[in-house]
Amino acid sequence: MTSSDADPRPVTPQDAWEALLTLDSPTEQRHPGTADLDTLGAEGLVRTILGADAAVVTAVQALAQPLAGLVEACVGTIAAGGTVHSVGAGTSGRLAVLDAAELGPTFNAGSDLFRAHLAGGDAAMLVAVEGAEDSAEAGAQVVAEQVRDGDLVIGVAASGRTPYVRGALEAARSRGLVTALISANPAAPLASLADHALLADVGPEVVTGSTRMKAGTAQKLLLNALSTATMVRLGKTYSNLMIDVRPSNEKLVARTVRMLVQASGAQPERAHRVLEEAGGSVRIALVALLADAEVPAARSAAERFLPDPARSGDPAGIRAAVEALRRHG
Incomplete structure (x- = not known):
C-alpha cells in the first residue's frame, strides 16, 4: 500500500x-x-x-x-x-x-x-x-x-x-x-x-x-x-482450486495437500510426497498426479505450457501439460 x-x-x-x-x-x-x-x-x-x-x-x-x-x-x-x-x-x-x-x-x-x-x-x-x-x-x-x-x-x-x-x-x-x-x-x-x-x-x-x-x-x-x-x-486456478497459493503457514500447507487430493484423487500421503519432490510447486505436483507421471517429466511439461490467458479453457496450462504427458510420456 x-x-x-x-x-x-x-x-x-x-x-x-x-x-x-x-x-x-x-x-x-x-x-x-x-x-x-x-x-x-x-x-x-x-x-x-x-x-x-x-x-x-x-x-x-x-x-x-x-x-x-x-x-x-x-x-x-x-x-x-x-x-x-x-x-x-x-x-x-x-x-x-x-x-x-x-x-x-x-x-x-x-x-x-x-x-x-x-x-x-x-x-x-x-x-x-x-x-x-x-x-x-x-x-x-x-x-x-x-x-x-x-x-x-x-x-x-x-x-x-x-x-x-x-x-x-x-x-x-x-x-x-x-x-x-x-x-x-x-x-x-x-x-x-x-x-x-x-x-x-x-x-x-x-x-x-x-x-x-x-x-x-x-x-x-x-x-x-x-x-x-x-x-x-491469468491461470491462478485449476477448476475451482487454488494452484498458485503461497503455503506460508501450516493451514495453507494442509490446504495445498488437500487441494491436490481433491483434484487428483490421490491419497494424502502420496500427494504430500509428490509436492515435496516438486519442491513445493503445486502446479508441477498437480501435473504429476493427474498424468500419473514422474516429477521431472511433469516439470518439463509444466514449463512447456505456462499460464496464458489466451489459451481458451485452460489458462493455467494444467490440462495441456497433462494431455501432452499422456500422449508422449
Whole structure:
C-alpha cells in the first residue's frame, strides 16, 4: 500500500459548503424506511440493516457486463507486464487495500500485479486522516511517481467525486492510461474520466450518508469479483482450486495437500510426497498426479505450457501439460 506524501491543504467552511452542494448521490439521501431508526430495539435495528443490505447484491449483479470488460482490461494489463492500481480514500480506499493485500497468500500475486494507494498513507488504514481525500494534487502525485506507462488505474469512491481520486484519474488519462471507477453513485461526476465505470445503484443508506454500509458492501463485492476473476483468467486456478497459493503457514500447507487430493484423487500421503519432490510447486505436483507421471517429466511439461490467458479453457496450462504427458510420456 502506498500514498503520496503531499500534505492536504486546510479545508475552509466555504470549501465544505461547495462540496456539499455538488454531492448528488443516493447515499446522501434519507432512506424512507428508516426514519424511526433510533426508536428501534436491537432486533429491529438488525433486521432493518440486513433487510436494506439485501438490495446490494442485485445492484452489483446488474454490473456483470461492465465488470467483465474491466476484468479483461486488467488481464491484458498484467499479461503485458503492467500493474493494476486502485486509488481511494476512507472506507473505499481501505477496501481496496484489503483486497490487494489478500491476493498474496491466495494467488501468490504481489504488488507488481495489484497495488492499492490509500489517501493519507498507511496510518489512514487504522485512523482517519482528516482532509487527505480532499487533495487532488496528492492523487495526481501517486500516478506521477508510482504508475508506469501501460498500467491501469482504478478509482474507488463511493460518492464518485472524491478529489484525491479525481486527481489520480485525471493524471492517468493525461498519460493515455486505461482508467476505471468503482462507485455507489449512478450519477458519479468522475465517471467521465473512466473507460470502465461501475456505478452500483444501492440507494440511500440506513444511516444517511454512511457509505461504510451498503456502498462499502457493494464496493467490496465488486473488488472481490474483479480481482478473483482476473486471477482465474491469468491461470491462478485449476477448476475451482487454488494452484498458485503461497503455503506460508501450516493451514495453507494442509490446504495445498488437500487441494491436490481433491483434484487428483490421490491419497494424502502420496500427494504430500509428490509436492515435496516438486519442491513445493503445486502446479508441477498437480501435473504429476493427474498424468500419473514422474516429477521431472511433469516439470518439463509444466514449463512447456505456462499460464496464458489466451489459451481458451485452460489458462493455467494444467490440462495441456497433462494431455501432452499422456500422449508422449
